[in-house]
Amino acid sequence: VAVEVTIIGGHLVRRGDHVVTSLPAANRVPALLDGGDDLDVTRGRCPHVAFGHGIHHCLGATLARLELQLALPALVQRFPGLRLADPAARPAFKHRALIYGLRSLPKTW
Template sequence: MISLGTLALLRHPDQLALVRDDPRAVEDAVEELPRFTSVLHAGFVRVAVEDTTIGGHLVRRGEHVVTSLPAANRDPALLDDGDDLDVTRGRCPHVAFGHGIHHCLGATLARLELQLALAALLQRFPGLRLADPAARPAFKHRALIYGLRSLSITW
């Protein structure tokens, strides 16, 4: 999430400037970044124990259901502008860390790590930028956790 969050900020210079220039903005950014670019793309497979209707669609007993966490985090029912990165948004009920009994036990630690890492990175390297903005970063493929293999930056 640290690398994905950094990439998201580098791709949105106006948002990067807000976080870099105001250390207090890091807390809100840490809420927005996992919503905007989740490290988990698919939720766990669930099996319907009885016929049920979800979002107007019939799911029959025994059928499998898989959720898309990024789609849920950008759902227009949640946010009008879910495709926009807005580090001033504050808390919104995203599911980047799951929900209810399936909420990530490490969510608090993940938030703290992201907050400390981003603050230190942007303080130490205020001129941080993509080495080649036109280049495509190398993403992990065929992995449970979505992320970057590498990110070329300069400062």
């Protein structure tokens, strides 16, 4: 509930208005990340909020990053021909879930 009048994303929010955030939309700010819906393993650091922030920062964030640093190279080494089954198809995402992610990603090798 807004405690004072403010503007969020160009929209006027009055005192007493309810504001609801969308977790799946949290990391889709074009000003912060161009091509945010694209998987780009060469992309540098990004100011995302996937692991929370401050006292709410995920305790498993370091482990998750380490798993990716180990798992992605191992996956590519084990399956050098790994590719999308249909490069033109858009991946299916879970939109109505607490944790946003892929529902499916058909692939072949």
